[in-house]
Amino acid sequence: MEFCDDCGSMMKTEGDEWICGSCGFTKIRDEAKEAAMVTTEGQTESEIVDISDAEDQGLPTTNAACPECDNDRAHWYMQQIRAADESETRFFICTECEHKWREDDH
Known part of the structure; x- marks a missing residue:
């Protein structure tokens, strides 16, 4: 995810550029920087644990x-x-x- 340097809005990719939908600011994509970004596509779901019968509910x-x-x-x-x-x-x-x-x- 990239944010606009001018207005701070979230930018979208189009080809080899990042483009701001709010103000139109553009900048060239950096492949090395994008490779280091964490995406939801690369994340795995964790196992759901049922704690409904747990003795300590974790509440004050x-x-x-x-x-x-x-x-x-x-x-x-x-x-x-x-x-x-x-x-x-x-x-x-x-x-x-x-x-x-x-x-x-x-």
């Missing part, structure tokens, strides 16, 4: 009363579920029964 824990089993510890995470100008919602997962609830649930 806090004091929170589970509405299902009254346990006082829960993992938590934040997630944007509304518009970008709205605040994130905090979700909890009980460390005992794995019940999931969100902060504004009553």
Whole structure:
């Protein structure tokens, strides 16, 4: 991938040149530099590992009363579920029964 020296936009290749679609700036392609670039074509997929039954969920824990089993510890995470100008919602997962609830649930 190459970026325009003039405007910073991403450039495309056409023949032996890089051409900026925004401002029209062109420069000659450098084969040695392009050979060193990492492309998605050269990458391999890694194996998908199922961690759904893992003991440690990798999430931080806090004091929170589970509405299902009254346990006082829960993992938590934040997630944007509304518009970008709205605040994130905090979700909890009980460390005992794995019940999931969100902060504004009553």
